[in-house]
Amino acid sequence: MKLPLWFHRLGSPPTFYRFAGRLMPWLYVLAAGLTLWGLYGGLVLAPPDYQQSDAFRIIYVHVPAAWMSMAGYGLMAVCAFIALVWRMKLAETMVLTAAPIGAAFTLMTLVTGSIWGRPMWGTWWDWDPRLTSELVLFFLYLGVIALAQAFEDRRAGARAACFLALVGIVNVPIVHFAVKWWNSLHQGSTIRVFSESTIHSSMKWPLLVLAIAAYLYFIASWMARTRVALLEQHAGTDWVQALTQGDRHG
Amino acid sequence: MAGLNSELPPLLVTRGLAFGYDEHGMFRDLDLCLRPGTGLVLCGSNGSGKSTLLRLLAGLLLPDSGSIERAIEHTTGEPVALAWHGHHLGLKTGLSVIENLRWSGGMHERRRRMTPASALETVGLDGFEHVPTRELSAGQRKRVALARLLLSPAPLWLLDEPYANLDPRGAQLVDRLIGHHLRNGGSVVLSVHRPDQAAFEGPRQLLDLDALP
Amino acid sequence: MAEWFAMGGYGGYVWGAYLASFIVLAWDIVAPWRKRRELRRRRPARPSRRSEHTPT
């Protein structure tokens, strides 16, 4: 299989560095704008839920974060696939830089879910299938980060982490269904927080806006981290030297 | 002899081989061509990449770019076998000498008309067959690993510092084995500290890794 | 306004969740930025003997 030329060109570190540098501010601004708009819609405009009153407003941070934590793993796994099949260095780096962001979103999901659970279920933690599989996802992210850092040789560590990310992506849906099945077996105390019908459209659109914002933010943060990682890896090459010289004088 | 060898297809060819530890270039655009019956001696200071290059040739490391091709054995259609002799000898201390030779021989096939006993005799370890490997000295262990090379039918030997840990007689043994292997149409790539260490008989190329661009 | 902040009695939970998320995101934004500053500080003069040959 051959990759298109533009893809190869983007894979060259200086090109990516410049491209990401140009794109990043726009993404940040767009993400911030959408976040403000979505939060305004969610926290101010949307009416209180008839069952949960205002506590449901945690949804506007919890659900986008949860979606992003899973989408982030998917993006990371796609990158890992590219890294291993086409042996593309930039993709290896991007797997390692995506992992902490994904872990951050997963942590956000866990914390906000726990806070939400307290008024709703009367407990900070419940072995609800979604919370449980989210926790497993968190450990998968941590595994990728820890594996990459445990190697003396950076590239060997990166490749091992890529492989683990791929093993993990097979595992994520299996874990999800297994935990669901396990939960039904134990007749867990899950209360369906939302069934489809209870979501009102005035509650729904801010959710979508915030999910897009989270996505854009993820990409922006990913680029920022990858840029720094490239600087670190290529310290001493001509293009980085030229860049840092420019920094010093300009 | 040399004229004849140059007619034969090369056993090992690398094209544009590049490898670097963390972007500090080690070597790049390395083109090697190893014909049957020749030895390639790698020398260079510590950290110049002798071991790395050997490991790349053995397939124990993946190159950043470039290719490594071994000749194809026409009987099997597979690349020719290689025999690896590294810093770590790959001997299980819990097994006896002969058991060690048997399992590695089982994995790497065995040369015809060569038995573990005769290989041990060649390296001067006859009578040590049933001694547990843990009771051997470092030099003796190295000789066991050399006996394993003798047993292997692989035409391509990759030896990482074969002269280390050996007394002068052991070094002569290594030279004798390499010379014999080259005369039989095999090839050897070996790394040494100083080029004069490798005193084997036969055509050779020298690659000084410090002198690479 | 005060009523809005109270969130129908759930203010602590709602704002707590948003604060926690904000802290995590703030870490995520600051981490690469700090790393970059650290890199700039330990910039080597000439790190690799063959750096001039490294392809760009």
Add this chain to the structure above:
Amino acid sequence: MMRAFFALLGRDLKLAMRRRFDLLQPLYFALLVCLLTTLAIGPEPALLGRLAAAVTWIAVLLALLLALDGLFRPDAEDGSLELMLTAPAPLPVLVFAKVLAFWLVVMLPLIVCAPLFASMLHLPGTQWLPLLLTLLLATPCLAWLGAICAALTVQARRGGALLALLLLPLTVPVLIAAIGTVDAALQGLPMRSPLLLLGAGAIAACSIGPFACAVALRLGLR
């Protein structure tokens, strides 16, 4: 190819036989986990009986984790891994021999002894057979998952501690399926389909595992 397979399998079995006391290590570790659990929970038979299958499973999992670091690391340290990687025989075949030896030496004694440990925890008699069956069917899957993680960490520093973080999240589905089967048996539900599921998992693991593990070994090289 088969010669290489049996050479390696024979070597590993012989080595294990030479150090017989090490064979006991996973067993007494699992027994210790059971012992500590009873001490933590209390001696009440009804409560212990309810937890027996779960505790036994966790004990087996932890014992596996403990033994797993010895799968590839000794070979990597003494250089025999390099011989494996440079051998003409395909690496998946060699990896299969190693994992089979590991299963025979570490897992099989655990499987045999686990019902014994479980009955010490007052496992109800009806659950005895399901527990044994799930252990038999699920351990190939666990062994391969473990082998992949061990292969990934073999060249890493402090690989042992890392192994737990990598392996345990991956074993979640296997554990759930196994315990679910035992529970179903307790409730008098048919356990044929969950057992078939576990069996399918074992077959999948044995067919994909060798290749994945070989790739993992090569990727971690340095």
